[in-house]
Amino acid sequence: MTAGKRTRIRIGTPLIYAALTLFALACLLPMLLTLAVSLSDEDSIVAHGYRLLPDRWSLDGYRTILVNGGLIFRGYLISFIVTIAGSFLALFVTALAAYPMANPSVKYRNVLALYFFITMLFNGGLVPWYLMCTRLGLTNNLLALIVPSLMFNAFNLFLVKNFMESLPGALRESAYIDGANDLRIAFRIYMPLCTPVLATVTLFYALAYWNDWFNAIMLVDDKRLYPLQYILFQMRSNIQMLDMLPNGATTDYTLPAESAKMATVILTIGPIVFLYPYLQRYFTKGLIIGSVKG
């Protein structure tokens, strides 16, 4: 009996490694496949389908985007502008609001917390939100991609607020005694001390903006304003692909549609891969604080 148990443990460790390796590979495989297709020769895709190791490698997919991808470049630019402007604004709104809510001398801070909390429990849904956006003129312009839905998130607010509450209150009180007002304390003392949590929150916002296509599908019809993600959404069929690459539709030239599509996917993931070390560090930290302790 005991002997049986011991052998089971001995074979247990390799099994654990095997199971984890398997899941990690399953996570990696679709991404590698996408990368491989983006670097495949179009003829070998048509002949053999998507392969991890294609018969012939080729940069035609990327070349097509480089030569003909006017809208894709534009989309890249739009995505960058929206992400940078949006996360900056969102950080600003969130960080400013967190300070008073973490300040015990603000008597109505619980009312404020409730005010924000209610919106986490109940929202009117898509239609009232949509009608409000159209009413505010947030259609077919850059602001429509930046302002609605993404510019403030109550979860992030509470994350920053909780962090500020963990700082010693004596900081604020001694600054009061030295004659500083709340604006000064917030900007000069609290914001610098909150850098880690503000970095986390900024990354949360930036990723949400970079990955967003909801605002585009709801509020933007003008092709020149499509962010990258929405271009990908539109590009899923090859006919729509031709539409996005207006100069590529000549008869004597077969468009490397499959590889070009996957190349666009890879280019869209690019900035995420680039920022991945930071994303991993701050994201997991913020998520753990928000869900286990928060």
Next chain:
Amino acid sequence: MARFFREVTRNRYCYLLVLPAMAYVFLFSYATYPYLLIAFQRFDYRKGLLNADWVGLDNFRFFFQSNDAMRVTLNTIQLNVLFLVAVTVVSVALALLFNEIRSKLFAKFAQTTMIFPSFLSWIIVSYMMYSLFASDYGIINQGLAALGLTPVNWYSTPNAWPAILVGMKVWKDAGMSSIIYLAAIAGIDGSLYESADIDGATRWQKTIRITLPLLAPTVAILTLLNLGKIFYGDFGMIYALIGDNGVLYPTTDVIDTYVFRALRQIGDPSNAAAVGLFQSTVGLLLVFIANWLTRRFFKEGALY
């Protein structure tokens, strides 16, 4: 009232700082609530909210008498329950496995790979999914053909999709949520394991008797939190992966995609608003129930 003004003037800078966020939430949440009234109207964009014709409960009647009501409601609940169970089981299992690993380098490497999909948008995921499931070029059909089996036209086989969607959800989310459970395991008092070692407990016994029971509250709290959201379909996921592929609606169409189509494609905002109101109301009720349950069993984990 005088006390209110005294407080506001005394902390004027603080209230000034919170003002942008308050205004934002007011505009995009509170101020949108009156538009819920269009659920009881035949709304017309030109006439606006105040001059529209009132139709009572007609929009609700239209929805509940259609075949769609049952389908989208059941699909929403069914898919969410499947997602919740699958992601929880897999991520708890991953966390328990990671907890047994001594090699820091391996753990780091495996986690880096598993977390990555959670940073991708569902649009990106839809392309990766396509590279697996495409009927002509997809890897899975190539595999089936190599084994001498008939390739399946996945994108016109509705019955396969609950499983595919669950798989994609686990693929994208399990790695990240295992990190949360791993953090909870790290918080378990180490002396428990030491005394178990002295008593000669095996690794398996320690996992079953110590780690799992102590992890259970975290699992339960996070599950209850998600239970409150069970009436909200994941629009970003479903619409990115399924799109307007009507063949797959029987198993994949959820309330949120239905509302989206009613509003943006069919162009019937009143019907869409009625369904949305139904969803928000039941959703709120579920949050209350979930929170009541949490408070009942795990006092510190309750939302409010």
